[in-house]
Amino acid sequence: MQFQWYPGHMTKAKRQMQEDMKLIDLVIELVDARIPQSSRNPDIDELGKNKYRLILMNKADLSDEERNREWTEYFRERGCYVVCLDARSRAGMKQVTNVVMEACREKIERDRKRGIVNRPVRAMVVGIPNVGKSTFINSYAGKACAKTGNKPGVTRGKQWIRLNKNVELLDTPGILWPKFEDQTVGLRLALIGAIKDEILNIDELALALIKLLQKEYPGVLSDRYSTEEQPLREEEEPADVLRGIAENRKCISRGNEPDYGKAAALLIDEFRGGKLGKITLEQPQRGG
Numbered sequence: 001m002q003f004q005w006y007p008g009h010m011t012k013a014k015r016q017m018q019e020d021m022k023l024i025d026l027v028i029e030l031v032d033a034r035i036p037q038s039s040r041n042p043d044i045d046e047l048g049k050n051k052y053r054l055i056l057m058n059k060a061d062l063s064d065e066e067r068n069r070e071w072t073e074y075f076r077e078r079g080c081y082v083v084c085l086d087a088r089s090r091a092g093m094k095q096v097t098n099v100v101m102e103a104c105r106e107k108i109e110r111d112r113k114r115g116i117v118n119r120p121v122r123a124m125v126v127g128i129p130n131v132g133k134s135t136f137i138n139s140y141a142g143k144a145c146a147k148t149g150n151k152p153g154v155t156r157g158k159q160w161i162r163l164n165k166n167v168e169l170l171d172t173p174g175i176l177w178p179k180f181e182d183q184t185v186g187l188r189l190a191l192i193g194a195i196k197d198e199i200l201n202i203d204e205l206a207l208a209l210i211k212l213l214q215k216e217y218p219g220v221l222s223d224r225y226s227t228e229e230q231p232l233r234e235e236e237e238p239a240d241v242l243r244g245i246a247e248n249r250k251c252i253s254r255g256n257e258p259d260y261g262k263a264a265a266l267l268i269d270e271f272r273g274g275k276l277g278k279i280t281l282e283q284p285q286r287g288g
């Protein structure tokens with residue numbers, strides 16, 4: 001399976017982001033907690049150098065808690081603050097503010113020594129499409145926020161959302177495109193739904209998912225897709241497992257044959273919806 005991307009979009013977005021970077025203290029980067037590495041564009045490390053860095057591992061309601069801890073540790077070792085989050089819920093937002101303040105403590109202290117008080121920290125949200133940027137901004141800003149409008153000296157057209165007396169957020173997130181020379185990265189992005197399904201071969205995707213689950217999460221498929229009459233033998237070849245899923249879920253085509261396409265779509269859909277449990281598709285590579 002070959003995945004394509006569109007560098008034209010990326011160049012424009014990157015230029016915009018370079019401009020926006022000049023206005024902020026802190027980069028809030030959202031990644032998908034199910035693929036914390038593959039859902040990042042590594043260009044952000046260059047774009048955001050000299051800025052404070054906070055990584056939000058979003059959709060953590062769908063990811064493996066043990067892996068969340070490993071990834072948190074991994075990013076912390078690389079100088080980033082990290083929070084695991086479900087951006088749809090407002091519950092974690094207080095923690096985000098606390099960590100924002102912690103990440104920018106040095107700047108706040110420096111300002112204070114110079115007699116500058118009440119200058120809010122300025123932050124910008126970035127991430128690949130569909131990672132939850134708008135959801136996060138909505139939850140974080142909530143109803144109480146006020147747009148501060150244009151201010152003299154600030155690039156015209158920029159809107160800042162005042163979150164509280166300490167933090168202002170640029171209201172438009174920065175979009176980074178996923179980057180992959182490596183096809184496994186493309187595959188993982190496809191599995192979480194970050195690449196349009198129309199350009200994908202859903203059967204191949206399902207087989208790849210089965211293979212991955214067989215290795216990393218044994219028991220998950222048979223738990224979900226066994227029936228009383230027919231236990232799913234998940235250690236079989238991926239195509240046979242898919243046939244088992246088709247039979248057990250009554251995905252049958254006209255000639256009374258298993259409908260692989262339908263079963264594949266069902267499996268991918270249930271995985272994305274968290275029905276197979278909390279699953280993370282990649283582990284941190286140490287020493288890299």
Ligand code: G4P
Binds near residue numbers: 058060062088134
């Ligand atoms: P973007 O701005 O980065 O492009 O992403 P956006 O906020 O539009 O979110 C993309 C999808 O991800 C939305 O689902 C959103 O509800 C979902 N989402 C965001 N954060 C989380 C999270 O922490 N956990 C889970 N499980 N889902 C999250 P959608 O299906 O496109 O829209 P909707 O059906 O929710 O309206």
